[in-house]
Amino acid sequence: MFRTHYCGEVTDRLVGQDVVLSGWVNTRRDHGGVFFCDLRDITGLVQIVFRPEEVESEDLQKLIHSIRTEYVLRVEGQVCNRLEGAVNPNMNTGDIEVVISNIEILNASKPPVFDIENSRDVAEDVRLKYRYLDLRNPKMQDIFRKRSFFIQAVSDFLKKERFMYVETPILTKSTPEGARDYLVPSRVDNGAFFALPQSPQLFKQLLMVSGFDRYYQIAKCFRDEDLRADRQPEFTQLDIEMSFINEEDIYDVLDRMIKHTFKDFGVNVNTPIPRISYDESMRRFGSDAPDLRFEMELNDLSDIFIDTEFKVFQSAEVVIGLKVNGGSSFSRKDLDLLIAKAKDLGAKGLLWGKYTDNGLESPLSKFEKPDNIDKMIAKLEMEKGDLVLIVSDDKELAQTVLGAIRKHLAKKLGLIDDQDYNFVWVNDFPLLEYNEEECRYFAKHHPFTAPNVSLEELNKMSKDEILSVKSRAYDIVLNGVELGGGSIRIHNIAMQKKVFELLGITESEGREKFGFLLDALEYGTPPHGGIALGIDRLIMLATKTESIRDVIAFPKTQRAACPLTRAPSHVDNTQLMELGLKLKEKLNFENE
C-alpha cells in the first residue's frame, strides 16, 4: 500500500494515527541527526520528521541522509502535533507533522533543472523542455485542476440539458474558407490529403440532420496560423449545436451554463448576459469584443468638423475622438508612443489635445476653427486636465485604432478592476465583409451562417444592400476577449446555394468542397444553430494567466514547435515514399 492519506489532507484530526504517505521531496532540512522533509503530492505539503533515536537501524539512518530534492518516497509514521513554537502558520498542514517509523525511497531523482517552487520565473523554453517538472509546481497544477473542474461542470450541466456527447473525426476534409489547414497525407491514396479540423462545424450540423437534437463535444481544433500569446495551433473548443432553436435558446442555455460553471471559479455571473450589436460595439468601443469593465467610449466628431478647412479631416470618412480623463498630464513622450501605436495599427496619424487653463493645447489649434474646437470640447464634456485623442480615417480603421488605444490606456491607467468578470453578447454582425486584396466577399462568421433576411428578400437586393445584411451570428465576449461565437445555421438548400453564390463559390466548387452538406440539407434538415467556446482562453481568464501556454499542458512555442518532444521532426525517406511524397531540394547558396 502506497498511502492511506494524501499529504495535503493530513490534518490535526488525525493526530495519533498511523499513516502511510507517498510523494515527492519538496524540500529537505537535514540537521545531521533529526531530519525534516516537506513531502508533496497533488494535494499539497506535509512535514515529515525523522528522529534517529526512534529508529534503531543504521541502514535506515544512512538512507535518510541520502534523500535529495524530488526523490519519490513512501513513508510510514504517526501524525503528531508539532512541538510548541514549531508550528508553521504558512503551511496548511503546519500544526502537525508525521513522525517517521519507516521510509522507502521509491525512486531517486537527478537534481531538478530548476527550482520547482519558482518554476514560473524560469525561461519558458527551459520550462517547456522539462514540462513534466514545470507541471509539478502547485500553481500549475491548480490551473489544470480548474480546467478539469470546468469541463466536468460543463458536462454535468449539459447532461441535464439533454445534450449528447459525440466525437467527430480528426482526419477530415480540407475546406477552402477560414484558416490554413494542417494536412495529413494519405498512404492509401498517394497525393491525397486529410486535413485536421479547424472546428467540427460541418459534422455537428450533420448530427443535427441525423436528429441528435443537442450535441456537445470538447473538441480539439487545428489552425496552421502564426501564434500569439492567446493563440496556439492546436486548441480546445467546447462545441455545441442544437436543433429547433433560435438565438434566444442559445442565449438562454449559454447564460445558464456560464453562470453555473463560473461558480466553480468563485465568480457570480449576472444573467441575462447583456447584449450589444456589432455596430454599437464598434461605434462606442472600437471593437467587436468590447471590454466593458471601464467606460472611456469613442465619440464620433464628424458632424462637428463637417465644415472644417483642415485637410486631414476633409479627406477622411470620419473623425472620431477618445476622451481620456486626466490625460493632459501625459508627457510628450507618452503621446509620441500613442502616435506610434496608432500608426502601427494602420492609422495615418493620431491627433491629441490637452484641455488646460489655456484652452485646448493641441496641434489641431493651428488648423481648426476655435468654434469647432469649442463644440468638440462641449460634445466630449471635457474638463480641465482631460485629453482627447483623435483619429480621422476610414470608419472601421478609425474605430479599431481608437478601440485598441482605449484598451491600452485602460490597462496603463489602471482603470480595470481585475476582480471583474464582464460578459457581453455581441450580435447583429454583418453577414459579409469585403476583402480588398482578393476583391471578393468573405463570410464574416462562416459560409453556413444564416442571414437575418429571407431568401426572397436577399434575391431582390442590390450588391450594396447585401453588404448591409446582418447575420444571425453572435459572439460571447468576456473582459474584452472573444470567448466564442456561433450562429443560427442555414438549413435550406436554396439559401445555402445563394450564400455560396454571394461568396463567389461556384456551383461546381460548392459541390466539390461541401457536396456532402448540400446533399444532407436536402434530407429534412431541422432548423439548428450552435456555438463554440474557446476553452483555453476561458481558462486563461478564469485563472488570470497571461499566456495560453500556461493553460495547455504541453503547448507549442511561437514557431509551433514542442521543445519537449522536439516535434515537428524530419522523417526518413521510407516513410515519405509510402506516402508518395518527396521533399523539394533545398536551394543551396553556399558559394556566394
Added chain:
RNA sequence: GGGGAUGUGGUGUAGUUGGUUAACACGCAGCCCUGUCAAGGCUGAGAUCGCGAGUUCGAGUCUCGUCGUCCCCGCCA
C-alpha cells in the same frame, strides 16, 4: 512576410565609457551539525558569456550575420 525585446555556470541575475583571475544568490559535491520550515557552518566543483564572422593591441561589452525564445502587426475567430 514585417517591427520590437532578449540570450552570461544547472536556475535566476550582476558585469560602469571595450582592459587582463567573469561576480552574486539558489542549486550541486564533501565535511560538521538533534527542531527546522529560504535550516545553519566550513570547504569545493561548475560558465571560453547562444553560434559565426568582423572592428580592435585587447570584445561578455561595439558592428554585421545567424539560431533560439518572447511580444506585436499581417494572418487567424
